[in-house]
Amino acid sequence: MAVNYDKGSSGELLRGVKAQLISILSSQADFVLQHADSRSLVTPQGYRQIKSCRIPDEKMRDLLDHIIERGPKAAQGLLELLKDQELQETFPKLNFIKSMKRTRKQKKTSEMHEVKQLMSVARAIGQAWREVAIMALEIPSVRLEQIVADNPNCQVNQVFVALRYWKNIQGNKATATYLHSLLCQKDLALSQDVFNFLLENK
Template sequence: MSDNAPSGELQLLRRRKAQLISILSGQADFVLQHADSRSLITPQGYRQIKSCRIPDEKMRDLLDHIIERGPEAAQGLLELLQSQELQETFPKLAFIKSTQADSICFGDERKSRSKRLKKHKKTQEMQEEVVPSKKTFNATLVTEKQLMSVARAIGQSWREVAIIALDIPSVKLEQIVADNPNCQVNQVFTALRHWRNVQGNNATAGSLHSLLSQQHLALPQEAFNFLLDESSPM
């Protein structure tokens, strides 16, 4: 296992290393023999550790050796430390049981959180692949050429669009019709220009597209997609 993702057992041994050395060094050879009997250390490691004359260093080397062997050896040592024989010999080892439980729970929670994050990231990537990349809002001010193109595309329902989407009063619409008799396109264009004048700096191409995209208006959306393109010369 990589050091970048140590198991809960390895973390526990590293975190409690100094405390374990202090507790176990009083009978270092006793602990070494039990560790060897459970095959927690290699034959070469056993010889090297046994040759050490200083109890504290002997325990330090034993812990380092087991940590280097990985999670399986670390788990084996924790099981040894929780055994009845070592618990009776070293009463101060009582802490190891509750500490290991907390460590493993924390490790499981971290793994679960990591899995959730990976799943969420994968879902986002899949959504990005499914949804085509396109501009969803054009923040440039709408031009008169664009307004004229919209006027030509709106059709017979332009009064409904003007009242519901553009919020133009019916009195104003009557005036627009009177000023532009017999030409529906000019009537719609004048209504759109009135909306632009009222909105001022908020009269963007993207904003107009959003208003015309309301489902209940039932307008042909493809006719207004040019409003999303900032490079459109219209």
């Protein structure tokens, strides 16, 4: 059964660069396997199965899949192994692995900023939030009823959840600038000034 990883997690990062790692590491697949085994990143049965594979690319693919499927601890262990000085010297092209942690931190910071923005919007919309959700964000009324039922005691939470729903539906289109343009439509009669923070740079 496949392991579900959160965005930005070690397993998700490894999946994203798996093809690149196979290309880099397959030239010395047995060397990598021995190092992974020495750190207990593979099970005894998994080690025997991977060891028996005679095609380097497939051996490396099976090793990566095995470790990723073992879960977050093993996946993080593999990332640490790939940053190890001996492997970095053996495979100079692995240097990009060192920057992945910084990228993950930047992504986490960006996500936190987005959450804060949406919470600020939720506080600013006010009592007319359902009208805004339907007219500007085009959220179905049935969905709004469910949101209210799931968050009965706090209007701000209701609005925040509705905004998160909108963001998930819109995907990459759901930028702060786009949200600002929707909220500042004249038909909504909302004060534009209270949403100007959406136009500010991070």
